[in-house]
Each structure stands twice: as C-alpha cells, then as structure tokens.
Amino acid sequence: MKYKKLWTDMHSNLHHEQINDLPHWYDQIKKTMDFWPFAYYPFYMKMTSSGLAVEDIHEDKDIQKDWEYIRTFTKEKNAEGFPMFMGYEWQGSGKDGDHNVFFLDNEQEMHHPLRYEELVKSYEGVSAIGIPHHIAYQLGSRGKNWETHNETFSPFVEIYSSHGCSESDDGPLDMNRHIHMGPRTGETSLERGIEKGYHLGIMAAGDNHGVPGVFEHGSMCVLAKDNSKEAIWDAFINRRVYGVSQSRIGVDFTINDIPMGGEVITDQAVLKMHIEGSDAIDRVEILKGNILDEMVVHSGTWELKEIPQTVRFKFHIEFGWGPDTRVYKDIFQKLWHGKLDCGNGKLLSIEKCWNNFGQELYNVDEHSCEFDLTTYKSTASGKWMGPSNVTTEGFIFEVEAEKDGYITLMIDGKEYKLSVEELLKHSKVFALWDDIQQLTKDTWGDIEHYRDDPWWHNAYKFKVHRFAWEEAYTLDYQKEIQVEEDCCYRLRVWQKNGDCAWSSPIYIRKK
Template sequence: MEYKKLWTDMHSNIHHEQMELLPEWFGQVKKIMDFWPVAYYPFYMRPTESGLKVEDRYEDGLIKMDWEQIREFANQANKEGYPVFMGYEWQGTGKDGDHNVFFLNNDGEQKHPDTYRELAAAYKGEPVIGIPHHVAYQPGSRGKNWDTHDEVFSPFAEIYSCHGCSETDDGPLLMKRHVHMGPRTGETVFERAIEKGYRIGMIAAGDNHSVPAVFEHGSMCALAADCTKEAIWEAFVNRRVYGVSQSRIEVDFFVDGAEMGSEITTGGEAELLFRIKGTAAVDRVEILRDNILEKMVVHSGTWERKEQSGVIRFKFRLEFGWGPDIRVYPDAICRVWNGLLKVEGKLLGVEKCWNNFGQELTSQTEDSCEFALTTYQSTATGKWMGPSNVTTEGFIFEVEADADSFIHLTVEGKEYAFLVRDMLKSSSVTALWDEVEKLTEDTWGKITHYRDDPWWHNAYKFKVGRAYPEDSYLLEHHETINVEEDCCYRLRVWQKNNDAAWTSPVFLRTGHGLAEKKED
C-alpha cells in the first residue's frame, strides 16, 4: 500500500500559563506540520517552605480547567478538518521515566498514578498510547524503566529531542543540553528495549516548551493512508513511524515488502529494500540487525566526481541570522528579513527550517518565492527548561536549473546573484556590512581597529549553503539477507551535514532461535 509521509512535532508541551497562547501555537504548527498531538504539561516549580523549588503537579481543579480548554480546541480543530490529538505528560514518581499520553478520541481524561504499570492498566483496552521520551537518563531518576514496559500501550519511543539522543550511550549525538538531568547512561537507552525483545518503534520529537515544531530539535514522520486521525492512529499503533534530527529526510524501508514497524514471519532469506531522498548529500546508511551494525552502505564517494552540466536538480539550504552580540548591543534582540528568491528554472520544493514564531512564506510560484523571517539572538524565556539560543531561520530549496544559471536573491531590496556551478563547490556567507558599520558608529562613534572583529562579529549574515546535486541525496539499495533466528532490522541514516534519521524496525520471526518476546 502507498502511504503518505505526514510530519509533526509529537512533543510540544504547552503549560498552564501559556494556555492563552494556544491559538498562536496552533498557527505555527499549521504552517509546518500535517497534524498535531498537543502535549499539555501539568507541572510547575513549586516553592517549598524553605524556598527550594521542586517540580510538582498543579492542583486537579486547575488541570481540569486547562484540559477542558484543550478539549474544546481539539474539537474545533477537528471540525475544521485539521487532525489534533489531545495529550498530556505523565511522570509519576519518576521511577519509570516520563511519558506523553495521547488519545484517539477527544473524550479522554488525564490520570496520574504513581507508576507506569498503573498508568497502562488504567487505559487498557482504550485507544490511548503512552510514549516514553529522553529514555537514557538514570534509572529511577526520570530514565525509562524497560522492565515495566508495555509494548501495546507504548508502541514506540522518542529517542531524539532537544535533550539529545537516547538511542545508545556511545553515539555522536550527545545529551548535554539539560545537564541537570544527565548524564545519560547505557542502562536505559533504546537499545535495551531491543535486547529485551520488545516490538517497539522509534521517533524524534522536539520536547519544546516555548515554541512548537522547532526545526533544530527533531520531528517525526508517520506513514499513514491519509491525513485523518484514524489513519494516523493506525500508523501509531502499528509502529509505522520514524524520526529525523533536523531536516525531513525521506525514508522508505521494507523487508519482504513489509514497511517499518511490521512483524513478519520468514524463513531462510528475506529481501531488504530502502530508498532515501535526503535534504543534502547522504553520507551513509547503517543497516542494524538488532543493535549491531550488519552492513554500512556508503554513499559518499559515489557521486562527487560526476560532471554536472546542463539542466540538473539540486538542493541547498538558505539561512538568515547571526548578528550583534547582545552583551555589546543589548537592544539588538531580533531582526525581520524580507526576501525574494528567484531561479532560472523551476523551484521544485521548499522545506521550512523554522525555529521560532514570526516566519512567513508569503508566496510561491514555479520559479520564485517571497518570504519574511524573524531571527532572534536568544529565545530563552527564563523557564527552567527554556530553549537554547536559536539564531537562524531559513529554507531548504530543491531546484531544477542549468548548472551555469544563477540563483537570484533579494534581501531588503538589495540583489545578489549566485552561480549554480559555484554553489556546487562551496557554501558562502554574506554580511550586511552597511548595517553593522552604521550600528557601530551610532553606538560607539568612529572607531578603527587593525582587524574587522568589531564589525564581523556583530554583523547580520545570511548563508547560501552548498548545492548538492540529485545524485548526492538520492539512494536506493536492495539485497537479500539471511535470517536464521528471530531478529529485527532497522536503519540509521546519516547525511554529510550530520542530520540523521532513524527508522522503526521490521521484526522478523522464524519460529526457531527465538529472541525473548514480550506478550501483548
């Protein structure tokens, strides 16, 4: 069956004090995502008598009031045709790990028992799921307790977010942002779930508390028959999901024709197939059997020497931001960019790489697009889980044009031209020198220095990323694998820019050599 790739941030936590911002959050989501499982966050920092603040749950009456507001919002959004799922974060005593609980229907109620087993039992038989996140923290201290896991209630896990990567303890994507919760430990990583024989999928999601759908914090893709809540839910419970660390790498993965998340019976041999459409050059695809690298399909080195001439397809990323150090220029918090991109060919696709509110793709034609972006020096809110600095906003463009044609970019009325052939060799950065020179003189008077640090370090800039030809971001692989015992196969995809994608496994059963298997 042909499934649609539907994208979302499945972990955007809206707090009690943010409820009036629900329409603004929803407006941001609709610009970027195909559906929204909103995750209400019923916790706050409660001061104790001594003055020490501890995280605790709001009182039940206030939570119920917020929950009814979310229910009314979800009902209205669904009525208007946009798939919104009600959800909330459950933490219990912290000994089983944190989970987001989502409902297919909008008639569900929040439950906050102490343990995960009680939570799963409370919703048994209902269309409700509980998705664990940041699983790699310390056992007993908000890390996932895989010994109590219920694979029906929790069909997949969030293994990447703003916290970092919980897949394994020795991978290159670390968990260093929320240092007070770490460091991560190998005792609770996602690999332990596979070792225990659980049939469990994997996603990425933001764990965003101030802005939903932050590009830099990861997102998930659901493979669904259509964009109805029922079809999306069917993808959830069948683990037909995967995650990306940043950009929307498209992944199709099959074993004997079965999609990711499937459980199939096979004997002796099976046919493994994957197709990748990256957003930049694909470096390699790691095929993992259980948690061990079975094969690495290296794509780097297969396309670089090919001559690019005539009409070609390519992708490149355009980023805006940087700007004054707010310790030197405290009022330079944000900047609005108005721009127009025009190609001498066809503009095939535009991916929004947005991290904050205030972004608009105002128009798009076959060969151009206009946009208005707002970049911030910092989005930190003072909240105890406030976001890291976010400095850039932009797009990934897919273009069909002659290799000797130009990309025309107009920024604030000034025109720039970039030769595609040059873009295929290197990225480039342009500083708004006139602005920073005026800012410096207006603030500090006429100054001189033998280096350009005072100006370059405080200049707003935009970066035209290297253009990658289609040969670099398209990859298809097919092979026959030997299956002698129960196992699972999954993919880990890496681009040269370090963007990653993780697929849910396909679970293979042979009837002999059984791996430990958990009963439903």
C-alpha cells in the same frame, strides 16, 4: 501499499501558565506540520516551606479547566479538518520514566497514578498510547524502566529531542543540554529495550516548551494511508514511524515489501531502501538489532560524476547571527524580508527550517517565493560564544536550473546573484556590511581598526550552503538476507551535514 509521509512535533508541551497561548501555538504548527498530537504539561515548580522549589502537579481544578479548554479547542480544529490529538505528559513517581499520553478521540480524562503499570491499567479498552521520552536518563530518576514496559500501550519511543539522543550511551549525539537531568546512561537506552525483545517503533520529537515544532530539536514522520486521525492512529499502533534530528530526510524501508514497524515471517528476505535526503547523504547504517550489519557508504559514489546541464539540487539557507548584545545592548532581534527567484528554473519544494515564532512564507509559485523572517539572539547568553547554539531561521529549497545559470536572492532590497556552478562546489556566507557599518558609526562614531573584527563579529549574516545535486541526496539499495533466527533490522541514516534519521525496526520471525 503507498503511504503518505506526514510530519509533526509529537512533543510540544504547553504549561498551565501558558494555556492561553494555545491558539498561537496552533497557528505555528499549521505553518510547519501536517498534524499535531498536543501534549499538555500540568506540572510546575512548587515552593516548599524552606524555599526549595520542587516540581509537582497543579491542583486538579486548574488542570481540569485547562483540559476542558483543550478538548473544546481540539474538537473545533478537528471539525475544521485539521488532525489534532489531545494529549498530556505523565511523570508519576519518576521510577518508570516520563511518557506523553495521547488519545484517538476527544472524550478521555487525564489520569496521574504514580506508576506506569497503573497508568496502562487506567486506559484499558481505550484508544490511548503512552510514548516514553528522554529514556536514557538514570533509572529511577525519570529514565525508562524497561521492566515495566508494555509494548501495546507504548508502541514506539522517542529517542531524540532537545534533550539529545537516547539510542545508546556512546553515540555522537549526546544528552548534555539539560545538566539537571544528565548525564545519560546505557541501562535505560533504546538498545536495552531492543535487547529485551520488545517490538518498538522509533521517533524523534522536540520536547519544546517555548515554541512548537522547533527545527533544531527533531521531528517525526508517520507513514499513513491519508491524513485522517484514524489513518494516523493506525500508523501509530503499527509503528510506521521514524525520526529525524533536524531536516526531513525521506526514508522508505521495507523487508519483503513490509514497511518499517512491521513483522515478516520468512526464511529468505529482501531488504530495500530508498533515501531522499535534504543534503548530501554520507552513509546508511543497517543494524541487526543493535549491531552494525552493513554500512552503505554514499560519500565517494557521486562526487566525480558529471553534473548534467539541467540539474536538480537542494540547498539550505540560514539567516541570523548579528550584534553581540554586550556591545549593542538593545538589539535582540532582526526582521528580514526576502525573495528567491529561480528565473527560468523551477522551484520544486520548500522545507521550513524554523525555530521561533515570527516566520512567514508566501507568494509561492513555480519559479519564486517570498518570505519574512525574525531572527533572535542566542537564548543562553545573547552572544556568539554562549553555551547554546546560535539560533537561525531559514529554508531548504529544491530547485531545477541550468548548471551555468544563476538564481537570485533579494534580501532587504539588495540583490544577490547565486551562481549554480559555484555553489555546487562550496557554500558562501554573506554579511550585511552596509547595515553594520552604519550601526557602528551611529553608535560608536568613526572607528578605525587594522582588521574587520568590530564589523564582521557584529554583522547580520546569511549562509547559502553548498548545493547538493540529486545524485548526492538520493540513494537506492537492496540486499538479500538469509534468515537464521528471529531478529530485527533498522536503519540509521547520516547526512554529511550531521543530520540523522532513525527508522523503526522491521521484525523478522524465522519461518
């Protein structure tokens, strides 16, 4: 069966104090995602008599009022045709790990028992699932307790989010963003659940508390028959899900034509994959359980091939950077207006790489599009050398054009001609020189310096990443497997830009 790929952020937490922002969050999700399992966050920092703040749950009357508002809102959006699911975060005593609970219908109540097994029991006979997240934190201190796990109630797990990666304790994507909860440990990671023989799907989601659907924090894809809630729920309970760390890497993965999350009974298997990246694919790791079975290296297979005259390619454009707020104290954001014009070429697809509110895409046709973006300073310190990443906004465009031709980018009224041939070789960075020179003069007067640091370091910039042509971002592969024991296979896909995708396993029972 051919499934649709539907994308979402399955972990966007709106707090009691933010509940009136639900329509604003919904508007953002509708711009970026295909459906929305919303996770209400009923916890807050409670002051003890000595002044120490501890996290606790709000009073029942407050969260019940919020829950009824969410119920009404969800029903309204479902009636309008958008597949939204009610959900909430459950934490209990912390001994079993944090889980987000979601429902197929809109008639259920929240339960907050202290233990996971009690939570499972409270929803017997109900179409409910509880998805564990940031699982690789310490056992007993909000990390996953695999001894109490129920694979029916929790058909898949979130292994990547703003917290980092919980697949193992030695992978390249660490969990070092939340110092108060880390570091990660191997005893609660995904690998332990697979070792125990659980049937587990795998996905990624943001754990976003300020903006839903943050590009840099990961998202999930479901393989569903259509975009109805019932079809999406069927994908949930059958583990037809996978996760990406950033961009939307397309993963089609089957064994004997059974898709990810499924089970095959056989003694002879054929594994197939088709990968369509958003940038050049570096490699695909085929894992048998937790052990690397084969590495399919894509780098080196396409670089020397002759690029055709009419070429299809993808490229990422990022907008942001700008003045250090210690130097320019009142500048915290910039509004950008842009237009991409492919001329005689074709604009085939657009992925929104958005991390904050304030972004718009419009007037999209076969050859061009317009956009308005709002970029902000670093959330941690307001300067480029802060501990958190610089936050950018942008797009991944897919274009078909002539190799010796140009596409045109208009930014704030200025035209930039982008050579296809040049950008197939390397990326380019553009600074808004006129703007920073005027800002410097207005603020500091006529400045002279023997190098351009005062201007370059404070200039707004945009980066046009290297164009990846179709041979670079697509990969097809298959292999035969002689089945000697019950096992599972899963994929880990790496792009050259560091983006990753994790498939759910396919489980094989020896015939």
